[in-house]
Amino acid sequence: METNMKKTEQKRKPIILQILENDKGGKIVLSILALVVAYVSFANLFISPDSAFYISTYTVTLLGKYLAFALLALALDLVWGYIGILSLGHGAFFALGGYAMGMYLMRQIGDRGVYGNPELPDFMVFMNLKELPWFWYGFDNPIFALIMVMFVPGLLAFVFGYLAFRSRVTGVYLSIITQAMTYALMLAFFRNDMGFGGNNGLTDFKDILGFDLQSGGTRITLLIISFLALFAGYLIARFIMNSRLGRVCIAIRDGESRTRFIGYRVEQYKLFIFIVSAAMAGIAGALYVPQVGIINPGVFSPLFSIELVIWVAIGGRGTLYGAIVGAFIVNYASTYFTSALPEVWLYALGGLFVFVTLFLPKGVVGLISKINLNMKKDKVEVQNVSS
Numbered sequence: 306m307e308t309n310m311k312k313t314e315q316k317r318k319p320i321i322l323q324i325l326e327n328d329k330g331g332k333i334v335l336s337i338l339a340l341v342v343a344y345v346s347f348a349n350l351f352i353s354p355d356s357a358f359y360i361s362t363y364t365v366t367l368l369g370k371y372l373a374f375a376l377l378a379l380a381l382d383l384v385w386g387y388i389g390i391l392s393l394g395h396g397a398f399f400a401l402g403g404y405a406m407g408m409y410l411m412r413q414i415g416d417r418g419v420y421g422n423p424e425l426p427d428f429m430v431f432m433n434l435k436e437l438p439w440f441w442y443g444f445d446n447p448i449f450a451l452i453m454v455m456f457v458p459g460l461l462a463f464v465f466g467y468l469a470f471r472s473r474v475t476g477v478y479l480s481i482i483t484q485a486m487t488y489a490l491m492l493a494f495f496r497n498d499m500g501f502g503g504n505n506g507l508t509d510f511k512d513i514l515g516f517d518l519q520s521g522g523t524r525i526t527l528l529i530i531s532f533l534a535l536f537a538g539y540l541i542a543r544f545i546m547n548s549r550l551g552r553v554c555i556a557i558r559d560g561e562s563r564t565r566f567i568g569y570r571v572e573q574y575k576l577f578i579f580i581v582s583a584a585m586a587g588i589a590g591a592l593y594v595p596q597v598g599i600i601n602p603g604v605f606s607p608l609f610s611i612e613l614v615i616w617v618a619i620g621g622r623g624t625l626y627g628a629i630v631g632a633f634i635v636n637y638a639s640t641y642f643t644s645a646l647p648e649v650w651l652y653a654l655g656g657l658f659v660f661v662t663l664f665l666p667k668g669v670v671g672l673i674s675k676i677n678l679n680m681k682k683d684k685v686e687v688q689n690v691s692s
Contacts, residue, residue: 402587506601
């Protein structure tokens, strides 16, 4: 009877509260981000630039970029932290989503480009192309572009994952193959004849859905959309991990051979999570491009994918919200040190990763949890002594 009453009360709760019910860390991180986004939006739009409380448009763009990176880190934590796939190629999915959005934004320029061609982007005119390549068709439609943002990374993840997981490639070998994949794509996109702008990439965007990309209102809208996408991505990831599917994923991470012996089709579980993660990374790339204003083959760089792993490790692998925290910590530090001490930053990042690996295996959020647990134990001991 009591169990049935608990189930009834559970059903009455909103689905979001059900998903986050036992996720204190996630609720704290998302709540803080919601407050920050709300204040930044208000301070940028409604507070005078002369006021000390004013937030510049540059800060708005920077925060939006951090939110996109946080969604990317969340996507990696989903596969690395919960199913044990250390992907060193997630930057490729991020870049593909970014290029899909960049192609849509380029088609919106029309005859406002340097060469005034209503059909061809400037770099195609410069390269003496006479007609639009076939794979650019449809990107003048925002719905088609949004579908491609998720479909193209998801398709690559499906093909790669099907071949790799079916062959039972695991561990460091799988990590090396994912790194080779993103490196091969980087070399391909650097070629001018690929039709993606070569080493210059895609840039000089004018507007999105008819709204000027340089206006403050558009920047705030993109910031809010980035937060909502991160929030939705977190809910999806947490919902998966709270389900039976998530429990099987954790079993695969902790003992793949044992899980396969029990009778589970391990390859199918790994492939599904890999595709979902790739689609999330593609959305992150699509949010990154209009806020930063450029996408080029450098995003395919294996170094970027390795840095992404460092974000997750520093924040706390296997927690989801730890990946978000790590993305903000490292990227804020990168913004500061690359301007203050540019020659030191990469050494500091490498040293930080080694330090976390050796002394903080559960990352920053793991350290905070350990401190809170010790404080509770001390409080209980004091109460016992007093009584």
